[in-house]
Amino acid sequence: NAAGGVGGRQIQLVTLDTASKAAEAGTVVTRLISQENVTALLGEVASSASLAGGRVAQQFGVPMITPSSTNVRVTQIGDMIFRVCFIDPFQGYVVAKFAKGNLGAKKVAILYDQGQAYSKGLAEDFRKAFGELGGTITTEQAYTGGDPDISAQLGSIKRTLPDAIFLPGYYTDAGNFIRQGRKLGIKVPFLGGDGWDSVKLVEIGGDAVEGSYYSNHYSADEARPEVTAFVDKYKKEFGEVPDGLAALGYDAARVLFDAMTRAPSLSGKDLAAAIAATKGFGGVTGSISIDRDRNA
Numbered sequence: 001n002a003a004g005g006v007g008g009r010q011i012q013l014v015t016l017d018t019a020s021k022a023a024e025a026g027t028v029v030t031r032l033i034s035q036e037n038v039t040a041l042l043g044e045v046a047s048s049a050s051l052a053g054g055r056v057a058q059q060f061g062v063p064m065i066t067p068s069s070t071n072v073r074v075t076q077i078g079d080m081i082f083r084v085c086f087i088d089p090f091q092g093y094v095v096a097k098f099a100k101g102n103l104g105a106k107k108v109a110i111l112y113d114q115g116q117a118y119s120k121g122l123a124e125d126f127r128k129a130f131g132e133l134g135g136t137i138t139t140e141q142a143y144t145g146g147d148p149d150i151s152a153q154l155g156s157i158k159r160t161l162p163d164a165i166f167l168p169g170y171y172t173d174a175g176n177f178i179r180q181g182r183k184l185g186i187k188v189p190f191l192g193g194d195g196w197d198s199v200k201l202v203e204i205g206g207d208a209v210e211g212s213y214y215s216n217h218y219s220a221d222e223a224r225p226e227v228t229a230f231v232d233k234y235k236k237e238f239g240e241v242p243d244g245l246a247a248l249g250y251d252a253a254r255v256l257f258d259a260m261t262r263a264p265s266l267s268g269k270d271l272a273a274a275i276a277a278t279k280g281f282g283g284v285t286g287s288i289s290i291d292r293d294r295n296a
Contacts (some may be wrong), residue, residue, distance in 0.1 A: 006260040018049050025049035028057040029064075035236040038062065039266050042252050045245065046170075047118040049070035054081045057172055061268035063275055067248035068217075070194065071121045077295040080272050082294045084251045084283065086216055088118075091193050092125025095166065095215050099191055100133045103213075105163035107136045107192075111177065113140040113169045115141060122168035123192050139160045145173055154181050164188050170195040175204030182208040189213060196290060197244040207217045218285040244285075251283035 013029050014036045025044055032038045033056070041057055041064040044050040050069035057064040058078035065082045066074060072088055073272075075081050085114040099105040109129060114118035127137055141153035154177070157165060165181070165192050167174055178190050192214035200260035201210055217290045220231050230250060234242040255278055262267060263274035281288040288296050 003092050006257055007176045009267055011257065017050075018044055018053070018244060020046060020049065022048040022052040025053035026056050029053040033057070033060045033062050035242065038073070039260075040064070040256055040271060042067065042249070043255065044069060044232055045073055046116070047121070048116055048143070049073045051077070051117060052170065054078075055190065057081065063256075063268060063272045063273065067252040068194065069118070069244055071117045073117070073121075074231040079294070080268065082272075082290060084255055084285070084288055085194075085248055085295045088122045088125045088193075089129075091215050092122055092127075093129040095193065096126050096129035096133055096135065098131065098213065098215075099149055099164050101222075102165060103122060103189060107138045107160070107162045109138045109162040109165045110140040111150075111158040111165060111167045111169075112140070112142055112192045113145045113168075113173065113296070116169070118193075118195060119145075119168045119170075126166050126168065140144050143169075143173070144179075148176070149180070150177055151180060151184060154184050154186065158186050162188060164191055168193045168195065171201040175201045175206075175209060177204045178212060179208040194244055197247075198294065199240070201245070218247045226282050226284050234262050247284040251281075251285050251288060255281055255288060 005011055016028045018028050025123055041062060046051050046068060047069040050066045051074055054074060054077040061080060063080050063179045068085050069083060070085055070091060075083055099108055099153060110123050112123040139157055140295045141156055141160060143150045143153055165188060174192055174196050186187050190212040194216050196214040197216050231242060258281060259271060259274035259278060264271045276290055278290045290296060
């Protein structure tokens with residue numbers, strides 16, 4: 001906006017809270033489109049909420065870019081739905097390759113959230129990739145997000161003697177469960193996906209999370225100018241180092257604004273076509289090109 005906005009028009013940001021509930025996401029997107037008359041949508045973060053909100057956006061013909069929903073089904077909703085993050089088949093393969101090649105793990109247990117599309121999908125992708133790399137899954141245990149105590153599942157995992165445990169959940173559960181696992185005598189590394197990325201992971205898990213690993217969309221320590229400039233500006237504004245979700249949110253917005261400058265109009269179809277034509281955009285999380293499936 002300080003540089004003149006898009007085509008001389010200022011961007012107005014309208015923010016509504018989904019409460020991280022899939023059912024609420026559909027209602028929020030309906031309100032943003034029908035009452036707030038938004039041109040485009042940025043969000044949601046979680047895949048389950050993006051699946052619900054994305055169906056509404058597709059129905060109304062309003063483009064939506066999710067910064068961080070990695071479940072493969074999100075962009076399969078239709079031609080209005082995009083993302084700037086990697087997808088779970090890629091993430092699952094990367095973590096499986098790291099477990100096998102870097103950690104030398106031959107046997108891995110999986111602990112997943114049965115109520116989250118993100119967690120279930122990533123567990124499936126890891127299982128497939130680890131198996132193709134010659135690894136063995138010792139057991140798969142399910143939990144429900146927010147469960148305070150999963151000692152039964154952790155006990156079952158411990159008895160299978162895995163070399164590592166894959167926990168594709170969100171940081172709130174991951175920190176708590178890793179701490180519980182250490183108290184039960186589980187000493188092997190826990191592995192996670194991008195849902196772990198938060199300073200609160202260590203606040204919740206404490207020293208228990210040390211020696212565990214997770215995949216992520218960027219590193220604040222990278223020397224590319226896009227990264228250093230973003231990190232510097234973010235630290236001045238908020239007084240802390242930006243996490244992966246901050247970087248992805250920034251990239252999603254800038255990809256949208258770039259498409260707005262190229263679109264012949266801001267109608268849904270014209271704007272979606274411009275987003276789809278994005279190639280080699282210099283983002284914080286990397287050089288972003290949108291493929292024919294509307295994935296980065």
